[in-house]
Amino acid sequence: MASKKIAILSGKGGTGKTLISVNLAAAEGNSYYVDCDVEEPNGHLFFKPQIIKKKNIFVKIPNINNTLCNGCRDCVNFCKFNALAYGKQVIVFEEVCHSCGGCMLVCPTQAITEKDKLIGVIEEGISGKVNTITGIMNTGEVSGVPIIKELLSIIKNAIGLIFIDCPPGSACVVMESVKDADYCILVTEPSVFGAHNLDMVYQLVSLFGKKCGVVLNKCEAGYNPSEDFCTKNNIEILAKIPFDKNLCSLNSNGKVAVRENYVNKDLFYSLLNKVKENIK
Amino acid sequence: MKQLLIISGKGGTGKTTVAGAFIKLLQARAYADCDVDAPNLHLIVNHSGKAEKKEYHGLPKAHIAANLCIKCGLCEQNCRFDAIHHGQSFYIDDYACEGCGVCQYVCPASAISLREKTAGELMLYKNNSVFSTAQLKMGNGTSGMLVSEVKKQMKDAAAKDVTIAIIDGSPGIGCPVIASLSGVDLALIVTEPSISGISDLIRMIKTARQLGTAIAVCINKYDTNLKNTNTIEKYCSDNKIAFVGKIPYDKNAITAINDGKSIVDVDCPAANAIKKVFNNTLIIKEL
Numbered sequence: 001m002a003s004k005k006i007a008i009l010s011g012k013g014g015t016g017k018t019l020i021s022v023n024l025a026a027a028e029g030n031s032y033y034v035d036c037d038v039e040e041p042n043g044h045l046f047f048k049p050q051i052i053k054k055k056n057i058f059v060k061i062p063n064i065n066n067t068l069c070n071g072c073r074d075c076v077n078f079c080k081f082n083a084l085a086y087g088k089q090v091i092v093f094e095e096v097c098h099s100c101g102g103c104m105l106v107c108p109t110q111a112i113t114e115k116d117k118l119i120g121v122i123e124e125g126i127s128g129k130v131n132t133i134t135g136i137m138n139t140g141e142v143s144g145v146p147i148i149k150e151l152l153s154i155i156k157n158a159i160g161l162i163f164i165d166c167p168p169g170s171a172c173v174v175m176e177s178v179k180d181a182d183y184c185i186l187v188t189e190p191s192v193f194g195a196h197n198l199d200m201v202y203q204l205v206s207l208f209g210k211k212c213g214v215v216l217n218k219c220e221a222g223y224n225p226s227e228d229f230c231t232k233n234n235i236e237i238l239a240k241i242p243f244d245k246n247l248c249s250l251n252s253n254g255k256v257a258v259r260e261n262y263v264n265k266d267l268f269y270s271l272l273n274k275v276k277e278n279i280k
Numbered sequence: 281m282k283q284l285l286i287i288s289g290k291g292g293t294g295k296t297t298v299a300g301a302f303i304k305l306l307q308a309r310a311y312a313d314c315d316v317d318a319p320n321l322h323l324i325v326n327h328s329g330k331a332e333k334k335e336y337h338g339l340p341k342a343h344i345a346a347n348l349c350i351k352c353g354l355c356e357q358n359c360r361f362d363a364i365h366h367g368q369s370f371y372i373d374d375y376a377c378e379g380c381g382v383c384q385y386v387c388p389a390s391a392i393s394l395r396e397k398t399a400g401e402l403m404l405y406k407n408n409s410v411f412s413t414a415q416l417k418m419g420n421g422t423s424g425m426l427v428s429e430v431k432k433q434m435k436d437a438a439a440k441d442v443t444i445a446i447i448d449g450s451p452g453i454g455c456p457v458i459a460s461l462s463g464v465d466l467a468l469i470v471t472e473p474s475i476s477g478i479s480d481l482i483r484m485i486k487t488a489r490q491l492g493t494a495i496a497v498c499i500n501k502y503d504t505n506l507k508n509t510n511t512i513e514k515y516c517s518d519n520k521i522a523f524v525g526k527i528p529y530d531k532n533a534i535t536a537i538n539d540g541k542s543i544v545d546v547d548c549p550a551a552n553a554i555k556k557v558f559n560n561t562l563i564i565k566e567l
Binding site: 010011012013014015018037039040042045046078080081098099100101102105106137139140141142143144145167168169170171172173174175189190191192193196197200203204207220223225248249251252253254 | 288289290291292293296315317318320323339358360361375378379380381382385386416418419420421423424450451452453454455456457458472473474475476477479480483486487490491504505508531534537538540
């Protein structure tokens with residue numbers, strides 16, 4: 001069986017990306033759940049996986065040898081990110097360094113080498129039949145992109161369905177997570193905020209020519225601006241999940257709905273079938 | 281001018297609803313939306329009139345002049361961002377390029393230059409109040425720099441006698457959040473009583489503490505899980521974090537948003553609770 005990557009994204013935060021990703025992976029059984037929301041990863045709180053492998057993620061930052069440095073400031077002038085300054089010697093501002101390696105290249109006296117800086121960890125685990133892969137960025141770090149890149153390279157040779165839980169928004173971290181996807185599920189809620197941000201991620205996935213469908217979460221009686229948006233733009237609605245106190249309570253307690261005695265769990269199974277139909 | 285930032289760690293806890301209410305209650309004369317990759321505040325605050333618009337560039341991106349390129353491949357080998365590829369000719373992936381300039385430096389044929397590219401748009405509304413907002417272009421990085429610009433244009437345009445500015449933040453704890461936190465006097469964290477909310481709250485608090493920003497916490501939709509609400513309240517008191525109140529789950533919140541109103545424009549339980557949160561926040565000494 002070939003592998004298929006399904007990215008779950010939303011634009012707006014808190015619409016239910018993790019709820020959908022976790023339940024689809026659990027409903028499928030033998031599958032992968034990949035948490036690319038490395039700033040605030042939450043899928044592991046539901047799966048409570050048994051961790052089988054941990055990998056520290058490092059980036060390269062400059063290491064200055066002050067005895068070799070001749071004070072020419074070429075490195076300071078080259079750095080576009082203002083990560084270097086010169087006082088009595090070269091000072092490195094690690095948190096704004098983008099690890100481009102430019103300073104090392106321009107140094108005429110080979111006074112700059114690189115050293116590793118830990119920015120986070122990737123935990124691989126297992127929960128039931130689901131393989132979980134979680135990226136966790138250290139607090140205080142600026143960019144989780146190197147962790148996301150590593151997450152996506154880990155699943156390159158995976159087999160079966162791979163559910164990718166994306167970060168909110170539509171910036172570089174989201175794009176990185178969506179780039180390799182075979183299909184995108186856009187999760188939204190029945191508010192103008194939800195619809196506005198759905199519009200944005202819809203543009204993003206369209207820009208990359210990805211096939212997609214929408215899950216309307218937290219549905220209640222009355223006007224649903226997100227549903228309106230789908231109808232107007234002819235986007236397939238994959239599922240409507242009602243606002244439901246039981247689901248809300250399972251979710252807030254970190255329970256996987258399809259693994260519990262939840263009356264509406266068919267919703268997730270039929271969503272899974274629809275998605276499988278669409279990626280055939 | 282003091283600056284109050286509303287953030288959350290986890291998305292969808294109600295940052296913008298709280299920010300919109302605070303702007304109304306304070307009759308704020310300076311406010312900003314720093315959630316530049318999914319801005320929503322403009323949907324519920326008054327901002328009549330035309331915005332002053334400004335293009336945002338971020339860092340310039342590399343460009344390869346095909347007629348000068350000798351196809352040596354040095355640029356591709358030295359790029360750390362997988363931003364240079366080749367088929368028949370070498371080309372730059374604009375989304376991956378971070379504008380570091382390494383390719384330009386290593387190119388023996390001077391075929392590479394760095395060019396300004398639009399990465400977003402800044403908007404500034406000036407009436408009796410100043411509202412600064414922006415939209416990052418799809419898939420772009422450097423959102424932290426844009427956040428700094430949003431705050432700067434608010435500060436520059438605000439009247440001298442404005443006492444408090446309200447800033448709506450973005451979810452997460454990375455680049456745009458760190459840029460939002462920089463220089464603010466107090467960050468009010470809006471959380472929710474779910475396992476995810478708690479985990480994200482703790483990571484948010486850690487981040488704010490690393491940056492030395494004063495914080496306060498409130499819980500939205502507190503009655504959806506009373507056990508977790510207690511856990512959060514206890515965590516705050518154990519860690520000496522100012523706890524400024526609890527807001528109940530209230531269907532009026534969504535109705536208000538969909539009507540383009542602030543929640544405090546509607547007489548409802550959530551509005552009453554937010555008023556208390558507002559009063560408790562304003563007496564915190566950092567403001």
